[in-house]
Amino acid sequence: MVTDTLSTTFAALADPTRRAILARLALGETTVSELAKPFKMSGPAVSKHLKVLERAGLIARGREAQWRPCRLEASPLRDVASWVEHYRRFWEHSFDRLDDYLARLQAKERRRARKK
Amino acid sequence: MASTATEAEFVITRVFDAPRELVWKAWTEPERLAQWWGPKGCTIRVAKLEMRPGGIFHYAMQFQPGHDMWGRFVYREIVAPERLVFVNSFSDADGGITRAPFSQLKQMWPLEVLNEVTLSEQKGKTTLTLRGRPINATEEERKMFASMHESMRQGFGGTFDKLVDCLAKAG
Numbered sequence: 001m002v003t004d005t006l007s008t009t010f011a012a013l014a015d016p017t018r019r020a021i022l023a024r025l026a027l028g029e030t031t032v033s034e035l036a037k038p039f040k041m042s043g044p045a046v047s048k049h050l051k052v053l054e055r056a057g058l059i060a061r062g063r064e065a066q067w068r069p070c071r072l073e074a075s076p077l078r079d080v081a082s083w084v085e086h087y088r089r090f091w092e093h094s095f096d097r098l099d100d101y102l103a104r105l106q107a108k109e110r111r112r113a114r115k116k
Numbered sequence: 117m118a119s120t121a122t123e124a125e126f127v128i129t130r131v132f133d134a135p136r137e138l139v140w141k142a143w144t145e146p147e148r149l150a151q152w153w154g155p156k157g158c159t160i161r162v163a164k165l166e167m168r169p170g171g172i173f174h175y176a177m178q179f180q181p182g183h184d185m186w187g188r189f190v191y192r193e194i195v196a197p198e199r200l201v202f203v204n205s206f207s208d209a210d211g212g213i214t215r216a217p218f219s220q221l222k223q224m225w226p227l228e229v230l231n232e233v234t235l236s237e238q239k240g241k242t243t244l245t246l247r248g249r250p251i252n253a254t255e256e257e258r259k260m261f262a263s264m265h266e267s268m269r270q271g272f273g274g275t276f277d278k279l280v281d282c283l284a285k286a287g
Contacts, residue, residue, distance in 0.1 A: 087229070088128065090155060091246060095130045097152035098142060102134040 012056035017041075018049050022072060025059060029071035126248040136237035139244065140197035143233065149173070164211070167194060173202070174211045184209070185217055192230075200233040203251065226250030 012018055021035055036046040050070060053059045062069045132139055142148045146165040154160050154177050161184075164174040173189040186207040193201035205213045205228045213227060230251045236243050 087126065087248065091128050093155040094153055095128075095244075097154075097156060098139075099130075099132060101142060101148070101152045102132055102138060105138065106134060 009056045009058065012052050012058055015049070015052075018053055021046075021049060021053065022058060025070060025072040029062075029069040031067060031069055035070065128246045130244050130246075132242045132244060133240075134242055135240055136197050136235050136242045139235055139242045143200060144194075144196070146173075150175070167191065169194060172211060174207065176209075186211075186214075188213075189231075198235050202231055202233075204229045204231055204248075 013022075017039060020039070024030065024035060024038070032043060032046055032050065035050075036043055039046065050059065050061070054061060058073055059070050060073050061071075142152065144167050146162040149165070150160040150162050153175070158177050158179045161176045161178065162173070163176060164172055166172055169191055171191050173191070174186070175188070176184040176186050178184055186209055187204065188207040188211055189202040189204050191200070191202045193199060206216050208214050215227065228251050229248050232247045234245045
């Protein structure tokens with residue numbers, strides 16, 4: 001179900017540690033112990049975060065028993081980032097047009113004022 | 117909740133080389149609003165514009181002939197010539213709220229966005245500030261929106277910007 005997937009993604013991303021883990025994974029795939037290092041966290045604590053990210057479809061993990069590299073699954077995250085980007089762009093484009101419109105309007109007024 | 121309002125805000129500021137009265141008119145008169153609202157290349161047909169609290173601006177945005185994308189503002193506060201508060205959403209031809217009509221962003225576009233526009237004038241130039249945030253969103257949507265803005269502002273050490281870049285490149 002669409003809403004459930006969406007909620008899971010949002011919930012997974014709402015946590016700063018999990019976002020930092022994703023940012024690390026954006027640089028390339030790595031192991032759980034590598035991921036744990038910067039956070040002063042136990043392996044199990046990191047694993048818990050990874051499970052949440054995996055359920056949300058934000059990361060995928062290798063199958064090899066010992067070395068289970070984590071990697072980023074880009075598409076859900078890209079969707080989230082793109083709304084903010086789209087919204088900003090929408091307004092910026094509108095404001096460019098407003099700028100032009102106001103300039104045209106004032107030019108017209110000045111021409112009219114000169115004729116008087 | 118005061119904290120929600122500050123956490124979740126989305127802010128754009130722009131200076132226009134025009135007096136405030138004129139900018140206000142551009143926002144509040146239908147034929148003027150239709151001249152600039154929306155991205156370049158689209159035409160706006162105003163179905164309804166009621167400039168009063170509770171009133172609706174209902175428009176069809178057209179990027180290609182025969183394809184209307186409906187949207188609406190519902191005004192909450194109108195204080196000429198300095199403050200305009202409205203809720204923006206996609207809509208159907210009858211003015212009812214709908215989800216974003218494009219499949220790519222459908223799931224990620226908030227159903228309703230509350231926008232506050234303030235105008236101030238200095239020496240004939242107008243500074244416009246637009247603050248936006250989703251309303252009636254799920255708790256997860258709100259948290260996410262807040263964290264996106266926090267990360268845009270602080271980049272949590274710049275990593276998030278890089279992440280978004282990587283993702284954009286990953287295509």
